[in-house]
Amino acid sequence: MIHFTHRIRSLVGITLFLLSPLLSSVRAQALSSRSLLYRTGLSYTVQQSTGWGKGKAVITSTVPYSPAHRAGLHTGDIIEEIDGIPTAKLQLEELHSLLERPQTVHLLTITSLGKGTRKVVLRPESKPQGSVTERELARAFAYYSLQDEMERTVSYPFIYETSTAYDLTQAHTFAFAPSTESNRALDEALYAQVAEQLKDMGLKADASSPDLIIECFYELRPNSSQERDTSIPRYTSVFNPSLRDFVTLPLLPSEANAMGQYTIQLTVQFSRPNTTGRPIWVCTSRSALSEAMTLKDYAHYMLPLMLEGFPYVSSPKRPTFQIHISRYNYTGIIYDGSELNLIRDIEDHSPAFRAGLRCGDRILSINGRKLNPTNPSELSKLYLNFISDTNRYRDSKQSASSDLQGGAGVSYWDKSNYANIRKAFDQDKYATFFSYLFSFRPYINETEHRELILEIQRGTSTYTLTLHPEFRDETTITPIS
Known part of the structure; x- marks a missing residue:
């Protein structure tokens, strides 16, 4: 949240990608x-x-x-x-x-x-x-749907403190410190959020015999100064683990040391029973707000990220995370890297396997879009043409993002242009047959139908089959030491 570098895992030089698959x-x-x-x-x-x-x-x-x-x-x-x-x-x-x-x-x-x-x-x-999976193709064709294939390196204003006085590998249960009457409602909301995440980690709630006592501290105060630096962005993108996506919040970038209209602080503390004055794990998040925000809302977004550092702390101050968003339609087809209509392999028990596809089959078309050309070099040129010709349909109001090669930034699709974008995807000159990877998006497919109709050549025979892909969300959050 202090800063982020929006790095899209897209390959402008698709030839290099397909010949040396990105693993x-x-x-x-x-x-x-x-x-x-x-x-x-x-x-x-x-x-x-x-x-x-x-x-x-x-x-x-x-x-x-x-x-x-x-x-x-x-x-x-x-x-x-x-x-x-x-x-x-x-x-x-x-x-x-x-x-x-x-x-x-x-x-x-x-x-x-x-x-x-x-x-x-x-x-x-x-x-x-020499083969290419749909996971790798989704990265290669990221510009078809940037919100489903991107990487951001994000730093957050967290400060961690840890102690070796207790071996956390011995912890199995937790409970929460008692609340005052004035704080009870907010504490219950925060504690419910913490409890859900700790249970997912493997701990159990046990008020009678806890190994850990958890307590939250918080403060929201207005700032008297009315001076504002208009050059500093008023909003910051923050990753929401529950939505598995980025949301925009009224948080000033803390590397600017700016004073907002409000200052907000949240601390989560883990202690052993009867030793709350000597915590064994503490995380504090402090932010400047450009406009009012409730403590409950701030905690809703910050707490899951703060707990990403429990029990493993990658960096005690201002930790950095690499957030890779990856969502695509999965069929289990593994394509040949030099002939992209040739099936090199089929993953066991996948939708493609169940539909009857086999190694050596050639896909002639997907939902009426012919797989031509299938040479990576030729397809790369058409992909670049698509990116260039459809750039006018992007939302120019969004912050531009840079690709891995340091090229010019590209934004998400503009909602008002979805009809024009669908028409572009339908044009044969762009050979967008791999857009099926993102056909759950309305700018690619405006209907509720998600099935894929494939025309297949097996030997000298040609036939048609229907395939029902599985939606996969492979988003990861990785701390960077």
């Missing part, structure tokens, strides 16, 4: 062995600071629907061992080498908040080299 910025998410590429969906770091998992590998994010997610791994989990080898005192490169060994199964020893230590089997998923 992840984290080497641990992509493993190679002969003709197959392996993926775990796991990001981790070595915890250097005191507290949770010091000196060991700590998971910083898991991608939804990935092998790591299916194995039940979560952000903050400590990886104690990889295939029997302790991670304590290992360097990050050594951890990479353990997970990059060419094997199809890893046995991990994991310590989780509220769950203790357990064994977890991690089975990486594979795909043929």
Whole structure:
């Protein structure tokens, strides 16, 4: 919230993307062995600071629907061992080498908040080299639907304080400190929000025998000064974990050290019973407001993000998160990277598998849009033409965003131009057949129908089948040390 750099994970040079598929910025998410590429969906770091998992590998994010997610791994989990080898005192490169060994199964020893230590089997998923998944295509064609495929690096005005007086791996239960009558209504709202998130982490509410006592402190005060710097933005985009999207709030960028009409502060404190004066984990968020905002609303947006630092604190002051929003229609088709109408593989139990598609099939059209051209270089040129020709349909009032190559910013589609945008998608000259990845959006498909009608060539035969894609939200929040 202090500042953000809107970095769209789009590939303007789609040829490079398709010939060298983007797997992840984290080497641990992509493993190679002969003709197959392996993926775990796991990001981790070595915890250097005191507290949770010091000196060991700590998971910083898991991608939804990935092998790591299916194995039940979560952000903050400590990886104690990889295939029997302790991670304590290992360097990050050594951890990479353990997970990059060419094997199809890893046995991990994991310590989780509220769950203790357990064994977890991690089975990486594979795909043929030179092939492209729908996840990767969604990134490549991000400009079709920027709100569904983007990255932002965001810093927040949080300050964390931790203590080693208590081993949080031993914590299983929590309760809340009593409220005064005047604060009861607000406390109940905040505590309900905290309790829901802690239960998702693995802790249990137990007022009779809690391991942790939680308390919230807050303050909202007006500022007497009426001087305002008009050059400072009055609003800031903040990620809302419940909506899994960004919202605009009346928060001044704190790196400007500006004084707003109000100052608001929220603190969450964790202590052991009967030792509330010696907290073991504290997070404070302080912001300047450009206009009035209730403490309840501020907490609604800030508390989930503040608790992203519990129990693992990536940075004690002004932590930075990489937020990758990724939403697309999933069928399970894996395309050939050089002939994009050729099916190289089908994921087991996927919509495409259930519909009867098989390796070697060629897709001639999707919902009437012919797959032509299928050469990455030619398709790249048409994609760039589409971006250029439809730029006038973007919402120019939005803050411009920069792509990874440092190109000019591009905004979301303007709602008043949705009809014109749909017409552009329907033009054969742009070859927008992969727009089906975002066909849940009204600027691509104005109907309620979500099925895909595919014309398929198998050998010398041609036939038509109907496919019902699954909507996937693979958004991740990853702390950056």
